[in-house]
Amino acid sequence: MKAREYIREWRSVEPSRDFVEETRRRIVGTPRHFGMLGFRIRESLGASLAGALALLLLIVGLRAFERRESIASSIAELATIEVEASTVGERIAITLDEVRYYAETAQKTSTALSEATANGPAHLSATVLKHEITNLALPKTDPEKIDELFRRAAE
C-alpha cells in the first residue's frame, strides 16, 4: 500500500462523539450545533416566525370553517332576538307614554283640586250654577223640523 493511501485512511480517524459532546459541554456549556446551522437558524428566525403565524392563521381559519353553520344559526337567532327586542322596546315606549299621560293628568287634577280647595265652595253657589245653566242652555229646536229631517234620511 502506498503512503498516500495510509494518509487517506488516517483522515477517517475521528474522536468519539461522546468525547466531542462532553468536552464541548464542559468548555462551552452549550450543546453542539451541527456545522454552521446555528447561524443559519438564527438568520431564518424571521422566516420561522412568519411560518408560525401562517400556521396559526390556518388553524383559526379551519376552526372558523368548522363553525360556519353554527355561526349562521347564531346570526339568525340574533335577528330574532333583535325583532323581539324591538317589540319590547315599542311596548316600553307605549307604557312610558301612558305613564307620562297619567302623570300629566294627575298633575292637572292635583292643580284643579288645589284651586277648588283654595276658592272654597263658591262654584256651588246658586248664582254661579244659574249662570252656568244659562251658558249651557241649548238652543230650542222644533220637533217638527226634526221629524222632517228623519223622514228625509229614511228616504
Next chain:
Amino acid sequence: MVEDERDVIQSASGGKAEAFGLLYDHYVTQIYRFILVKVGGQREEAEDLTHQVFLQAWHGMRKGRYRDLGLPFSSWLYQIARNLVIDHYRRTRPTVELDEERHDTPVDLGNEARIDTKQQVAVLLRALENMKEAERELILLRFVEDLSVRETAAAMGKTEGAIKVMQHRTLAKLKKNIGDES
C-alpha cells in the same frame, strides 16, 4: 474554514461561548488527530490533551491572548497543542526526549474505528515513530490536514522556505518506512 471565521473569532474573543463552540466544532477533529499521532495512537491521552487545548484556547481568547496576525486560527491551536504535548511528556516521562519516545502499547482508536482503519493507522504510526518530531508534524499538517506551506510554517514556528525544503525529504522518508517504493 468556518464561514465568516474572522467574525466568529472576534465574537469568541469577546467572550461569546456560542462563537467559540463553532470554532470547536470545526477544529476539534484535526487537533485530536494531530495529538493522537504525537501520543502514539493512545486515545485517552489524545482526548485528555485535546480537551486541554480547547480549554486553554477558550481562556486565552477571553483574556485577549489571541492576536489576529493574518494567520489561520488553526495555527494557534496547533501551537497550543504542541506545547501541551511537550509539557505532558515532561511531566509523565521527564527523562525521555520526545523524538526518542516509543510506544509499546497497541494503537487505541476506540470502538468506533473500523478494524482495517486501525491496522492501517497502526502501520502509519509505526512509520512515523521512526521519524523526528518535526517530520511527524509536517506529515500531519501538510499531507493529512492539507494545510498550505504558509499555514504549516505558522503552526510549526518555521519559515516557509524551511517547510518547502523539509517536505520532500520527509515524505520520501515516510514512504521508505512504510515500504512504498513508488
